[in-house]
Amino acid sequence: MLTITSLFLLRIGTRIILSVVLVFGLSLLIVVGSLLRGYRKNKKLVNKADTDNNE
Structure with a gap:
């Protein structure tokens, strides 16, 4: 159960x-x-x- 929750949170985290x-x-x-x-x-x-000044 804990691993499924952590995997789910990890997927949401990576998506965010x-x-x-x-x-x-x-x-x-x-x-x-x-x-x-x-x-x-x-x-x-x-x-x-610059060109205007040169002329």
Whole structure:
């Protein structure tokens, strides 16, 4: 009886951990992606400003 309960709890625990890791990983990817996109936009704006100044 004790082993069945512990196995059941272990299965629930692993499922919870997996879902948390998935959610965390997805949010991290979204944050990193938006940061990279913002960085690229800023870089383009800076490069545009540099070329404007050079002319």
